[in-house]
Amino acid sequence: MNITRCKDYESMSIQAASLVISAIEKKKDLLLCPATGDSPVGLYDELANKSRADRKLFEHLRVLKLDEWGGVPENHPVSCEYYLRTRLLDQLRIPSERYISFASDPAEPIEECKRIQFELDQQGPIDICVLGLGKNGHIGFNEPGPFLIPHCHVADLSKESIQHNMVRSMDTAPHFGLTLGVQNIMFARKILLLISGRNKESVTERLLQRKVYTNLPASILWLHSNVECIIDENVFLKSPELTEY
Helix, strand or coil: CEEEEECCHHHHHHHHHHHHHHHHHHCCCCEEECCCCCCCHHHHHHHHHHHHHCCCCCCCCEEECCEEECCCCCCCCCCHHHHHHHHHHHHHCCCHHHEECCCCCCCCHHHHHHHHHHHHHHHCCCCEEEEECCCCCCECCECCCCCCCCCCEEECCCHHHHCCCCCCCCCCCCCCEEECCHHHHHCCCEEEEEECCCCCHHHHHHHCCCCCECCEHHHHHHHCCCEEEEEEHHHHCCCCCCCCC
16 A cells, blocks of 8 residues: 655645546546545546546546445435536536446345446456545445455445435435445555545554454555555644655
8 A cells, every 4th residue: 555645635636636637548448436525525626627628538437336325316415426426427528328326226225236246247347446534444335344245235334424424414314325345446456545534533543554454444455456545634633744655
C-alpha cells in the first residue's frame, strides 16, 4: 500500500483525479467502480471538470456501482444511485449500456446480487476501485464481523452505517445493503482508498498498523499489490507525521 498524505481535501481530490485520468487515458474502456460518500466528492468534481474540457476522454468509460442502500427508491436523494447519477454519470455522459448498477429497491435482493456478480464476472475485473474508509473500517457495505463475504451479497448494516449522513434524514433507515464482496474488490487491478472527514483518526491509525482484521475490513487491502491510499491530513490533527509504506 502506497500512502500519501495531502495538506487538505482539495489536494487529496486533485491527486486522486490525476491517477484516475491517467489510467483512463491509457485504457479508454476502463471499468471504474466508484464509492459514494463525502470522501470522493472532490474527485468526481475534478473528473466532471475534465469532462467539460475533454468530452472524448470518457466516451468509452464503464462504471460499476460499488454498493447501495437496500429498500430506498433509486430517485431518492440519499440513494447511491441518485448520488452517482448527479455527481458522476450525468457529468461524464455515461449511458446505461456502460453502467452496471444494483437496483436500490429490488423485489429479490439475493437475486439482484447474483445478477451483479454475473455482470462483473462477464465484464470484469474492475480496473480501478475507488473506496472511502468507514468510521468503523468498512469498505462498501462489508461490515466488521467474525468473517467477510467474498462475492456480491445482501449485507446487514452496522449501527455506524445506519447513522451515516446520507440516510440520517430519512424517516425510516435502510435495513440492509447491497454490496460487492471483498474478493470482488481485491480482484480489482488498482484500488484507490481516500480517507477524509471527521472522527476517522482512530480507525485510520489502526489501519496503518499493517495488520489484517476481519473487524476492520479495510485492513484486507494490505494484501493487495496495488493500493494507493491518499489521506487528507486534517484527519490527523493530533497524529505524528505519516511515513510511506
